[in-house]
Amino acid sequence: MTLAQFVEFQLNMLKNYLREASVEPVVPPQVAGAEETLAVDVRHKTKDGKDLVYRRIYARSGSVVGVLTVTALVSEVGPVLDSLAIALNGVVFRSAK
Numbered sequence: 001m002t003l004a005q006f007v008e009f010q011l012n013m014l015k016n017y018l019r020e021a022s023v024e025p026v027v028p029p030q031v032a033g034a035e036e037t038l039a040v041d042v043r044h045k046t047k048d049g050k051d052l053v054y055r056r057i058y059a060r061s062g063s064v065v066g067v068l069t070v071t072a073l074v075s076e077v078g079p080v081l082d083s084l085a086i087a088l089n090g091v092v093f094r095s096a097k
Contacts, residue, residue: 003036003060010058010067011040018044026055029085033093034059043074053077055084064095 001009011023021044028039042054051074059066072080 003038003058003065006065007038007040007058010056011042014042018042020044028057029088031057031059031088031091031093034061036060051075055081059093061093061095066093 015021015023021042024041024043026039026041028037031037037060038058040056042056043051045051053072053074055070055072055077057068059068070080070084
């Protein structure tokens with residue numbers, strides 16, 4: 001299974017839980033140690049009408065895939081993503097063998 005197929009499978013499962021979710025591919029960040037990365041934003045409304053966004057970053061090293069998900073209100077996502085970009089500078093993804 002390719003990383004793209006894995007992500008598609010994961011997103012299809014997620015859409016079963018979040019029925020009115022929208023998914024947009026985004027430019028994935030560089031993740032040290034990853035051979036391949038993909039990223040998406042998943043947006044949906046909570047039951048009380050708040051707009052949420054999940055930034056999901058998928059990283060692959062060998063046959064191992066890691067997923068990092070950050071959740072924020074749409075109104076607050078900018079600073080959260082700025083902090084995420086800084087944090088990713090110190091992250092190294094490795095498959096444990």
